[in-house]
Amino acid sequence: MRKFKTESKKLLDLMINSIYTNREIFLRELISNASDAIDKLYLKSLTDASANVDQANLAITLTADKDARTITVSDNGIGMTAEELEKNLGTIAHSGSEEFKAENAEAQGDAVDIIGRFGVGFYSAFMVAKEVTVVTRAFGSDECNRWTSDGVEGYTISAVPTDDPAYRATCGTDVIMALKDNTDDASYDEYTSEYTLKDLVKRYSNYVRYPVQMMVTKSRQKEKPADAGDDYKPEWESYEELETLNSMTPIWKKRAADVEQSEYDEFYKSTFHDWEVPARTFSLHAEGSLEYDALLFIPGKAPFDLYSRDYEKGLELYSSNVLIMEKCADLVPDYYNFVRGVVDSSDITLNISRETLQQNRQLQVMARRIEKKITSELEAMRDNDREAYEKFFDNFGRGIKYGIYSSYGMKKDELAGLLFFWSAKNEKFVTLQEYAEGMVEGQSQIYYAAGDDRDRLAKMPVVKAALAKGYDVLLCTADVDEFCFQAMRDFTATGLAKVYEDDAAREAAEKAQADGAEAETEDRALMLKNVSSGDLDLATDEEKTAAEKTAKANEGLFGAMKDTLDGAVAKVTVSAHLTGEGDAPSCVTAEGPVSLEMEQVLAAGPDGGENAPKATRVLEVNAAHPVFAKLQAAQEAGDAEKLALYTSLLYDQALLTEGLPVADPVAFAQNVCKLM
Ligand code: ADP
Numbered sequence: 211m212r213k214f215k216t217e218s219k220k221l222l223d224l225m226i227n228s229i230y231t232n233r234e235i236f237l238r239e240l241i242s243n244a245s246d247a248i249d250k251l252y253l254k255s256l257t258d259a260s261a262n263v264d265q266a267n268l269a270i271t272l273t274a275d276k277d278a279r280t281i282t283v284s285d286n287g288i289g290m291t292a293e294e295l296e297k298n299l300g301t302i303a304h305s306g307s308e309e310f311k312a313e314n315a316e317a318q319g320d321a322v323d324i325i326g327r328f329g330v331g332f333y334s335a336f337m338v339a340k341e342v343t344v345v346t347r348a349f350g351s352d353e354c355n356r357w358t359s360d361g362v363e364g365y366t367i368s369a370v371p372t373d374d375p376a377y378r379a380t381c382g383t384d385v386i387m388a389l390k391d392n393t394d395d396a397s398y399d400e401y402t403s404e405y406t407l408k409d410l411v412k413r414y415s416n417y418v419r420y421p422v423q424m425m426v427t428k429s430r431q432k433e434k435p436a437d438a439g440d441d442y443k444p445e446w447e448s449y450e451e452l453e454t455l456n457s458m459t460p461i462w463k464k465r466a467a468d469v470e471q472s473e474y475d476e477f478y479k480s481t482f483h484d485w486e487v488p489a490r491t492f493s494l495h496a497e498g499s500l501e502y503d504a505l506l507f508i509p510g511k512a513p514f515d516l517y518s519r520d521y522e523k524g525l526e527l528y529s530s531n532v533l534i535m536e537k538c539a540d541l542v543p544d545y546y547n548f549v550r551g552v553v554d555s556s557d558i559t560l561n562i563s564r565e566t567l568q569q570n571r572q573l574q575v576m577a578r579r580i581e582k583k584i585t586s587e588l589e590a591m592r593d594n595d596r597e598a599y600e601k602f603f604d605n606f607g608r609g610i611k612y613g614i615y616s617s618y619g620m621k622k623d624e625l626a627g628l629l630f631f632w633s634a635k636n637e638k639f640v641t642l643q644e645y646a647e648g649m650v651e652g653q654s655q656i657y658y659a660a661g662d663d664r665d666r667l668a669k670m671p672v673v674k675a676a677l678a679k680g681y682d683v684l685l686c687t688a689d690v691d692e693f694c695f696q697a698m699r700d701f702t703a704t705g706l707a708k709v710y711e712d713d714a715a716r717e718a719a720e721k722a723q724a725d726g727a728e729a730e731t732e733d734r735a736l737m738l739k740n741v742s743s744g745d746l747d748l749a750t751d752e753e754k755t756a757a758e759k760t761a762k763a764n765e766g767l768f769g770a771m772k773d774t775l776d777g778a779v780a781k782v783t784v785s786a787h788l789t790g791e792g793d794a795p796s797c798v799t800a801e802g803p804v805s806l807e808m809e810q811v812l813a814a815g816p817d818g819g820e821n822a823p824k825a826t827r828v829l830e831v832n833a834a835h836p837v838f839a840k841l842q843a844a845q846e847a848g849d850a851e852k853l854a855l856y857t858s859l860l861y862d863q864a865l866l867t868e869g870l871p872v873a874d875p876v877a878f879a880q881n882v883c884k885l886m
């Protein structure tokens with residue numbers, strides 16, 4: 211016997227023992243695997259002429275044996291070789307075993323989630339079975355193999371001899387479950403009941419595109435014998451008939467009004483292997499020169515591999531109900547890679563190859579329309595269901611920001627309205643439009659601070675200074691935020707109160723309004739501004755002049771300080787926005803295109819290291835702070851040592867409040883001690 215890996219064992223135990231309430235879903239999982247296997251065979255037949263698949267025969271068959279207490283799910287799909295049996299059924303969660311942490315899951319009691327995330331659907335069979343046997347024959351092989359396991363310790367794999375009654379004459383798979391013994395609070399016998407099985411198929415697998423068949427017992431009236439007398443009473447007999455249990459009508463062909471949301475949910479879950487219901491379901495029926503139906507879903511949760519290289523975007527593409535591609539990537543842009551769904555068009559030819567698909571104009575037309583539809587659905591969600599949208603953005607917002615960045619801002623008109631950022635002023639997520647609407651008089655830019663911790667950002671001196679002026683600051687904690695903003699440069703807000711060129715124009719407008727005219731509005735492009743980029747427009751003109759004067763008067767001091775820092779900063783100067791005695795004594799800002807936060811992200815990125823672009827740093831000193839007087843005194847007394855000490859401390863301390871590393875922590879600690 212081969213043993214399950216430890217992590218697999220833990221998961222099995224966790225799963226089998228914690229999801230009692232939903233045991234019945236095992237059938238959906240096995241049928242979905244069977245359907246996948248038939249899909250694979252079918253797709254193979256499109257490209258491999260030797261696979262002559264008789265479409266009419268493709269089916270999934272259920273068999274229940276009340277006496278033996280077994281149920282069997284059979285398919286005539288692609289089957290598995292011995293190696294595939296080992297690989298696919300030998301290791302639970304083989305698809306994501308690295309990320310898999312059974313311990314974590316246990317602690318959070320998040321069992322259901324784990325199953326969905328790691329594609330361990332097959333193992334749900336052990337929720338009802340004490341032993342599972344899989345007999346399978348791979349397409350193109352005449353070997354048949356048997357996998358058996360009690361779902362506890364391990365499994366065995368052996369070849370099935372041709373004279374064994376279980377030997378399969380054609381490719382495909384039989385999954386045979388020996389049901390668990392009944393207990394006081396659970397009867398497993400019910401799964402052999404025709405009624406239960408029919409009900410489960412209808413509920414969970416109704417839209418599986420292959421027939422799910424079962425021999426059912428029916429009764430009929432016997433034919434009246436020719437010699438029957440007047441007192442003949444009709445007689446009944448029972449007979450067996452193979453019945454298709456699922457409707458198979460493609461759900462996307464139906465009008466949304468005729469389908470319950472719960473049906474969509476089940477379709478979504480079984481087709482896209484998700485355990486959570488979709489956050490949003492929407493459909494599209496195009497008529498005219500290019501006809502197609504699309505049924506699209508926004509998942510309730512990001513798949514665990516969404517941001518990994520292995521993640522494949524794409525929609526299922528059908529031509530007249532027949533699957534031609536499982537993940538047609540050309541139908542959705544990268545930034546909507548999370549959208550799942552089905553597109554069916556009778557206008558797309560069946561035997562289309564991947565290369566021709568890419569240039570297919572029809573496909574491009576569909577893709578454009580689908581993209582528009584997704585955008586408008588998201589906008590509707592943003593406007594009508596804030597809570598759901600917040601969750602959505604938490605799941606998928608990063609991809610949207612990345613979409614703006616990677617298109618060099620070309621997609622900003624389409625996507626900027628969907629962005630959400632944390633407002634320091636309102637302490638909640640806001641859109642850029644909402645930010646613009648909340649701007650105070652005289653404010654002409656959108657301010658943001660970037661870093662990895664929201665609380666720390668809120669405490670930054672420059673953020674506080676902006677807030678003190680009534681300006682909101684967006685606190686951006688995702689590494690892509692600043693790149694996104696730089697690609698956008700500005701955001702065009704709509705319907706803002708008009709700003710008049712001069713007093714005369716304003717007065718004229720006010721007069722017109724007094725006479726009943728509506729207040730004028732305008733669209734305005736607002737620059738996106740990092741609060742730690744030195745040239746903030748926060749200070750008033752007086753403050754700026756005062757700062758310039760102080761800077762001039764202290765040229766010698768600042769020059770000496772700059773020399774002390776030995777190339778770490780490009781400039782030391784008076785701060786125009788740290789002006790109160792109670793404000794911080796100093797801060798570090800950046801001149802030029804690379805901000806301090808970007809510098810960090812770039813250094814950590816794939817092209818990081820010595821050659822990554824660096825920010826041009828400026829040390830700003832608060833001239834109103836008592837420390838400044840001390841600096842001046844040291845400079846006047848010619849005490850170079852003291853000045854150097856104070857300067858390094860001020861610089862390091864400013865770095866720390868920005869959340870940046872100090873170059874030499876040991877020296878910093880020693881300097882603090884010297885002061886003590
Ligand atoms: P998932 O379906 O999400 O991949 P499962 O645990 O349900 O995860 O199945 C694991 C794997 O076992 C499948 O990916 C497939 O390769 C294989 N498998 C399961 N059932 C069948 C079947 N009936 N025919 C062929 N392969 C199957």
Ligand code: MG
Pocket residue numbers: 239242243329331332
């Ligand atoms: Mg599965």
